[in-house]
Amino acid sequence: xxxxxxxxxxxxxxxxxxxxxxxxxxxxxxxxxxxxxxxxxxxxxxxxxxxxxxxxxxxxxxxxxxxxxxxxxxxxxxxxxxxxxxxxxxxxxxxxxxxxxxxxxxxxxxxxxxxxxxxxxxxxxxxxxxxxxxxxxxxxxxxxxxxxxxxxxxxxxxxxxxxxxxxxxxxxxxxxxxxxxxxxxxxxxxxxxxxxxxxxxxxxxxxxxxxxxxxxxxxxxxxxxxxxxxxxxxxxxxxxxxxxxxxxx
Numbered sequence: 001x002x003x004x005x006x007x008x009x010x011x012x013x014x015x016x017x018x019x020x021x022x023x024x025x026x027x028x029x030x031x032x033x034x035x036x037x038x039x040x041x042x043x044x045x046x047x048x049x050x051x052x053x054x055x056x057x058x059x060x061x062x063x064x065x066x067x068x069x070x071x072x073x074x075x076x077x078x079x080x081x082x083x084x085x086x087x088x089x090x091x092x093x094x095x096x097x098x099x100x101x102x103x104x105x106x107x108x109x110x111x112x113x114x115x116x117x118x119x120x121x122x123x124x125x126x127x128x129x130x131x132x133x134x135x136x137x138x139x140x141x142x143x144x145x146x147x148x149x150x151x152x153x154x155x156x157x158x159x160x161x162x163x164x165x166x167x168x169x170x171x172x173x174x175x176x177x178x179x180x181x182x183x184x185x186x187x188x189x190x191x192x193x194x195x196x197x198x199x200x201x202x203x204x205x206x207x208x209x210x211x212x213x214x215x216x217x218x219x220x221x222x223x224x225x226x227x228x229x230x231x232x233x234x235x236x237x238x239x240x241x242x243x244x245x246x247x248x249x
Contacts, residue, residue, distance in 0.1 A: 042185065164182075
């Protein structure tokens, strides 16, 4: 009888405990933060580790927001799709354009960069797309510059590539007159992989903000936390310190 009463009393207590465990949140999972790679000096992978100026900035912002995360390197032509399809939670940065805003929500700019034109050594480049009317310009189809060039310079013969590497190679092979690439990233890649073979642009022909990004209508809380952390970093000098580390200014 005593065993029966003990079991009778213990049963609801055990059930309540089980319900409490079920209701408790599980350990927070790491956020999957994608990034294009290589996209120097903003993002790259060295010895299996994601690094770069913008990645350092975003990492500090996520740390201040007390968020666990893991960087996920992605190819240029797959990062936007991965975000929209929910394969990652956010992109550390992406070019903020009107066309992308139909699918993506952006933070305020982390860096204002720009699109620039890269030509073969000995061939003049320009900060004006109109100078390439009737000429062939190549740029990644998934990048922000493809739609921008098609709209702003319809007289340019625009062809697509899948990457910055392919764009530069098409110019060297004589299949394109110029490659339209991110100004800083293009210079770093041209110098590293094709030293002396390109006329490097001294200025971009169009400005492109690079911003933290989430899928449209999703992860608004994450976007707000990162935005707030970035603001405090600008205020206390941490943001500038990271820029100076990478750009030496």
